[in-house]
Amino acid sequence: MLMQYQVLGCINDLFSNPEAVRQAKGWRSQQDAEVNAARLLIRLWNQEERRLGVRSSEGVIVDSKRPLETKRHKEAKKELCNYVEVQLESDDDAGTAPSTSHLNLHTSLDVPELTDKSLELVQAQDLRDKLFLVFCRLGFGDDNKLSLDEQSKLLLISQYETLREGEIWLDIRNELTLQGIKPVSNDTETIEQAIANCQGSIQQLRAQQIDLKEQQRQRDLEQERSVYEQILQHKLQKDREVSQLASRRKKDALFAISSVKAHSERKAMVRNSTVKVNALFDAQEEAELASRGVSGGSVNSTL
Numbered sequence: 001m002l003m004q005y006q007v008l009g010c011i012n013d014l015f016s017n018p019e020a021v022r023q024a025k026g027w028r029s030q031q032d033a034e035v036n037a038a039r040l041l042i043r044l045w046n047q048e049e050r051r052l053g054v055r056s057s058e059g060v061i062v063d064s065k066r067p068l069e070t071k072r073h074k075e076a077k078k079e080l081c082n083y084v085e086v087q088l089e090s091d092d093d094a095g096t097a098p099s100t101s102h103l104n105l106h107t108s109l110d111v112p113e114l115t116d117k118s119l120e121l122v123q124a125q126d127l128r129d130k131l132f133l134v135f136c137r138l139g140f141g142d143d144n145k146l147s148l149d150e151q152s153k154l155l156l157i158s159q160y161e162t163l164r165e166g167e168i169w170l171d172i173r174n175e176l177t178l179q180g181i182k183p184v185s186n187d188t189e190t191i192e193q194a195i196a197n198c199q200g201s202i203q204q205l206r207a208q209q210i211d212l213k214e215q216q217r218q219r220d221l222e223q224e225r226s227v228y229e230q231i232l233q234h235k236l237q238k239d240r241e242v243s244q245l246a247s248r249r250k251k252d253a254l255f256a257i258s259s260v261k262a263h264s265e266r267k268a269m270v271r272n273s274t275v276k277v278n279a280l281f282d283a284q285e286e287a288e289l290a291s292r293g294v295s296g297g298s299v300n301s302t303l
Helices: 002-014 018-025 037-052 071-094 105-110 116-125 128-138 148-158 160-178 185-302
Strands: none
Touching (some): 002 128, 128 148, 148 160, 148 185, 160 185
């Protein structure tokens, strides 16, 4: 993980050269020609979100207040709140003012263990900051080959700075509340206005993601219909082929039956003809014999 963080930092520095950016946009993976630089970075972003436990619903923002919040962040806030409650109770029992020296904004944002060492470790492991900087160099709208899901994620990445700013303002307000500090009206208005602006951006981003998701759903339905039509056409073609084969076999069977029948009839005709010819020959032979016998009798009687 630390190595990836350092590599992304080197890539970000390298992309300060416009020629490097141009070559990166033309890069394609040797294993899969469909994978370009933007698609690879989006995959790294998704992988990082899964590792950090960021909530999402099929590429659409779930938490409209903190869309970037990680599981570690939630645990840190819970631990921080518990720690503050214990400190306040102990200070109340001692009759002293609450101590807030242990609180700071960065601790409330990222630290699961309230130590500087843990802060450095967590910051080193979150790759989204580096990925966002790399995308700022590479650009957000030059690739039209991305899928709709990837375009939805790219929209979120393009708004990363605004989303992070909104979460920071929320943490500032929560931290002031935990410390029991009430800002002056101008500061309160500034904080609430900044939070409202960020929330508006989040709602707009979520609407765009939902629209892309609907487009993806319609595209999936079209592909499903297309596949169904292909299956149906294939089945109809197979049925036609089976019907034609059955018809051809039936014709062949009828032809074979008629051929056998005709052959039998020819054999019967030949046999009958042979019998008639033999009978005719026998009759002629008998007639000849009879005629010979009559002629012999006549000669004898004359003598």
